[in-house]
Amino acid sequence: MRNEPVVVAVVFQPKCFRCQVLLSGDSLARDFLAHQFCSSCGLVQPLAAEENYFSVLGETCRFGLDPEVLEKRFYRASRLFHPDRFSNSDSAAQALSLSRMSFLNQAYQTLKNPEALREYVFKREGIFQESLAQKTGQIPIELIEIAEGWFELQDEILEEADSLKVQKKLREFLETLQERKARIDEKILSLEKKYDERKYDEKNDDSKFSLLVLEEMAREVQNKNYLSSIEKNRDRMTQNVTSI
Amino acid sequence: MSLQYKFFKKTETTGPIVGIDLGTTNSLVAIIEQGRPRILKSRDGQNLVPSIVCFAGPQGPCVGTRAKQRRVIDVQNTVFSVKRLLGRSFEDLKNSKVQLPYEVVEQEGLIQIRVGDQTYSAIEISALILRELKEMAEKDLGVPVSQAVITVPAYFNDSQRQATRTAGRLAGWDVLRIINEPTAASLAYGLDRKKEGLIAVYDLGGGTFDFSILKLHEGIFEVLATSGDTSLGGDDLDRVIAQVAAQEIEKTWGICIFDEPKLHAAVLDSAERLKIKLSTEPQALMQVIWKGQTYERKWTLEEFEVLAQPILERTEKPCLQALKDAGLQASDLSDVILVGGPTRLHGVRQFVQKIFGRVPNTSLHPDELVAQGAAIQADILSGNNQELLLLDVVPLSLGLETYGGIVSSLIPRNTRIPTVAREVFTTFADFQTGVDIHVLQGEREKVQDNRSLAHFKLVGIEPLPAGMARIEVKFLVDADGILQVSAKDLRTGVEQSIEVRPSYGLSDQEVQKMLQSGLENAESDLGFRRLTEVRNEAERILRVTQKNLPQADQVLPPAEVETIRTVVTQVQEEIQKKDVRGIQDATARLNQVTLRLAELLIKETISRSIKQS
Numbered sequence: 099m100r101n102e103p104v105v106v107a108v109v110f111q112p113k114c115f116r117c118q119v120l121l122s123g124d125s126l127a128r129d130f131l132a133h134q135f136c137s138s139c140g141l142v143q144p145l146a147a148e149e150n151y152f153s154v155l156g157e158t159c160r161f162g163l164d165p166e167v168l169e170k171r172f173y174r175a176s177r178l179f180h181p182d183r184f185s186n187s188d189s190a191a192q193a194l195s196l197s198r199m200s201f202l203n204q205a206y207q208t209l210k211n212p213e214a215l216r217e218y219v220f221k222r223e224g225i226f227q228e229s230l231a232q233k234t235g236q237i238p239i240e241l242i243e244i245a246e247g248w249f250e251l252q253d254e255i256l257e258e259a260d261s262l263k264v265q266k267k268l269r270e271f272l273e274t275l276q277e278r279k280a281r282i283d284e285k286i287l288s289l290e291k292k293y294d295e296r297k298y299d300e301k302n303d304d305s306k307f308s309l310l311v312l313e314e315m316a317r318e319v320q321n322k323n324y325l326s327s328i329e330k331n332r333d334r335m336t337q338n339v340t341s342i
Numbered sequence: 343m344s345l346q347y348k349f350f351k352k353t354e355t356t357g358p359i360v361g362i363d364l365g366t367t368n369s370l371v372a373i374i375e376q377g378r379p380r381i382l383k384s385r386d387g388q389n390l391v392p393s394i395v396c397f398a399g400p401q402g403p404c405v406g407t408r409a410k411q412r413r414v415i416d417v418q419n420t421v422f423s424v425k426r427l428l429g430r431s432f433e434d435l436k437n438s439k440v441q442l443p444y445e446v447v448e449q450e451g452l453i454q455i456r457v458g459d460q461t462y463s464a465i466e467i468s469a470l471i472l473r474e475l476k477e478m479a480e481k482d483l484g485v486p487v488s489q490a491v492i493t494v495p496a497y498f499n500d501s502q503r504q505a506t507r508t509a510g511r512l513a514g515w516d517v518l519r520i521i522n523e524p525t526a527a528s529l530a531y532g533l534d535r536k537k538e539g540l541i542a543v544y545d546l547g548g549g550t551f552d553f554s555i556l557k558l559h560e561g562i563f564e565v566l567a568t569s570g571d572t573s574l575g576g577d578d579l580d581r582v583i584a585q586v587a588a589q590e591i592e593k594t595w596g597i598c599i600f601d602e603p604k605l606h607a608a609v610l611d612s613a614e615r616l617k618i619k620l621s622t623e624p625q626a627l628m629q630v631i632w633k634g635q636t637y638e639r640k641w642t643l644e645e646f647e648v649l650a651q652p653i654l655e656r657t658e659k660p661c662l663q664a665l666k667d668a669g670l671q672a673s674d675l676s677d678v679i680l681v682g683g684p685t686r687l688h689g690v691r692q693f694v695q696k697i698f699g700r701v702p703n704t705s706l707h708p709d710e711l712v713a714q715g716a717a718i719q720a721d722i723l724s725g726n727n728q729e730l731l732l733l734d735v736v737p738l739s740l741g742l743e744t745y746g747g748i749v750s751s752l753i754p755r756n757t758r759i760p761t762v763a764r765e766v767f768t769t770f771a772d773f774q775t776g777v778d779i780h781v782l783q784g785e786r787e788k789v790q791d792n793r794s795l796a797h798f799k800l801v802g803i804e805p806l807p808a809g810m811a812r813i814e815v816k817f818l819v820d821a822d823g824i825l826q827v828s829a830k831d832l833r834t835g836v837e838q839s840i841e842v843r844p845s846y847g848l849s850d851q852e853v854q855k856m857l858q859s860g861l862e863n864a865e866s867d868l869g870f871r872r873l874t875e876v877r878n879e880a881e882r883i884l885r886v887t888q889k890n891l892p893q894a895d896q897v898l899p900p901a902e903v904e905t906i907r908t909v910v911t912q913v914q915e916e917i918q919k920k921d922v923r924g925i926q927d928a929t930a931r932l933n934q935v936t937l938r939l940a941e942l943l944i945k946e947t948i949s950r951s952i953k954q955s
């Protein structure tokens with residue numbers, strides 16, 4: 099929120115869809131709910147094209163979101179938009195409540211989940227995993243080596259699961275896997291910070307830079323997914339091997 | 343801030359709004375008076391109305407206590423536990439072990455109950471109960487009552503919810519909202535206590551089990567996760583007692599009770615009474631009198647609890663699943679609430695204590711909590727109560743059938759409602775004008791393992807080359823947890839609304855299994871999924887290759903064309919063999935040998951389009 103531009107309301111002054119009261123001219127002015135709800139007649143406003151999962155929860159496009167703040171805003175907005183509040187209203191008002199509440203629910207569900215949030219940002223910024231793979235090549239050699247190591251280890255486990263040597267090797271492998279995952283998580287976190295910090299620096303046009311940051315992040319996410327698939331495979335295997 | 347804006351009022355609200363707990367064994371109606379829920383009284387001054395209909399009483403059809411009195415003496419004409427049949431197919435019933443003394447027949451795959459020479463659907467029987475509740479409410483309140491909130495088990499699927507709503511309408515109710523029973527119970531719990539924090543609701547009813555986890559915060563009741571079993575309840579406890587009686591009766595009298603509807607009903611009836619006695623006493627006597635003979639048996643609580651154990655154990659898995667879905671540990675909960683008559687049993691309480699490592703809250707009235715909560719929700723909908731708000735979720739994932747019998751998930755379970763999902767469909771063949779859509783509910787990957795909710799067809803699509811049409815289908819789950827589907831042609835903007843008719847089709851024996859088996863069978867499902875994916879890809883490349891083969895003769899040397907033909911045959915053979923590796927390898931070869939063809943064709947197309955422009 100720090101560097102969020104606050105000029106929007108001056109340029110664009112939306113009026114209530116029905117009663118035509120200026121939406122930004124009331125006590126809710128500057129509140130994230132101001133454009134979403136007419137506090138004069140109580141009508142939930144139709145979703146505008148420029149609205150997104152961030153804006154409906156009073157956020158800008160970023161990663162470092164505070165779950166408690168989000169929850170508070172989600173509850174506040176729910177109190178205003180929920181269909182339960184429009185049980186006695188006409189069908190048009192009910193339909194508006196239904197569509198905005200659905201959107202709000204999806205927005206909250208997405209912003210609360212770090213993985214869903216990253217997917218959403220990638221999609222918004224036009225970053226697609228497939229084209230990324232073409233552009234930057236595949237999974238790094240070292241991760242492929244981890245996978246290969248795992249396949250070899252599997253053979254050994256099948257041959258002599260009880261041998262101390264194999265058990266030790268397995269423990270070491272699991273440690274490496276954890277350690278690699280933690281490193282990737284750390285990397286993703288630092289990229290998220292980087293993205294959040296640079297996004298609204300208006301002095302320099304850094305849209306190209308932030309796109310590069312996102313692309314790097316998407317690659318790390320890809321690597322993380324790759325390791326996760328090994329992990330899933332391991333979970334299945336370790337169920338078969340006793341005393342791990 | 344007042345949110346009751348006159349501006350948008352539909353009509354002036356007509357009369358009071360009540361909350362109805364339409365239970366498997368008993369039903370209740372409640373209303374808010376001076377901010378407090380009150381249970382309405384039935385004709386005979388009772389709170390509970392037995393959910394029983396008798397079609398041939400001395401003064402015609404009757405519902406409730408009078409019908410219950412006739413359950414044993416007039417078996418053929420008395421229908422009970424009909425909630426277990428609501429929104430289900432005949433196939434479901436055959437697969438469940440429910441044995442009912444009244445006659446159930448099949449009519450076009452649906453369940454019909456035969457009484458005399460008439461047949462009734464479960465919806466109609468439920469409607470009779472709901473109509474009785476309406477008369478009772480009007481008598482108690484002295485004014486016409488037409489608006490209601492009706493509760494359903496949280497784990498009810500779309501068909502069962504729709505069936506409940508339809509029954510309400512048939513009975514003359516304006517059903518303002520369908521809400522989940524455990525959620526309703528939490529409202530009653532949180533109404534005056536102003537409790538905050540994470541709570542769990544363990545709701546073991548007459549025929550269904552629900553478990554929900556909620557977060558209570560400043561009047562918001564947010565459901566974090568829900569799970570359950572739609573065919574598990576107090577009825578099953580009666581049945582284990584009845585089973586013992588059946589064996590002993592057969593041994594001494596030489597009669598199988600299931601061949602004698604009257605005896606069967608009498609045994610079930612005294613089994614239920616025995617169970618209720620055992621919730622307060624350490625031992626009790628079961629007695630069945632039939633044709634001058636008397637069957638008597640003394641039961642101790644311990645004896646009963648041993649038999650009840652396997653049934654109670656079935657509630658553990660849903661509890662753990664919901665905790666996992668909510669990302670919580672049992673120790674995070676600040677309270678566990680018990681709902682439903684069977685939770686009075688000592689064994690149930692002990693079992694709950696074992697699962698959660700804490701003594702459950704027994705200070706509440708387990709029979710009345712749901713109806714009270716429904717009344718509170720009615721009060722919220724009327725606009726009187728602006729403090730509280732329920733935020734609920736879908737209990738089971740919704741998905742679509744995709745190419746190859748696989749379900750692609752559309753709305754995962756525990757998604758907050760209302761919610762919406764959009765999916766763009768296109769055509770597979772040139773000039774195709776219709777697309778079939780199959781909506782499913784459940785957690786499994788293969789179509790046949792999930793509950794089929796509806797089939798429908800998008801028609802009137804503009805005839806275009808394959809893949810050109812763009813039809814956006816919108817799936818909306820409303821605040822009742824009921825699905826609404828609409829479609830729009832993205833090219834023409836023409837909207838098309840579709841009514842989703844419940845298909846009741848597939849076996850519902852699986853509904854209860856779906857969650858757990860969704861996990862247990864994940865592996866074999868994955869194998870199947872992998873095969874389908876690989877095959878789809880192979881078939882796609884085959885189609886493209888075959889389409890372009892005629893042109894290949896003009897641009898490639900004959901030997902190369904021949905190679906392509908050979909590999910095409912190989913791919914087809916591998917698909918037949920259903921071998922994932924084989925298909926993959928053959929497809930890769932096909933990709934390889936058609937590389938030059940593709941390149942040449944693309945070049946040609948580009949040069950043609952350059953010439954044209």
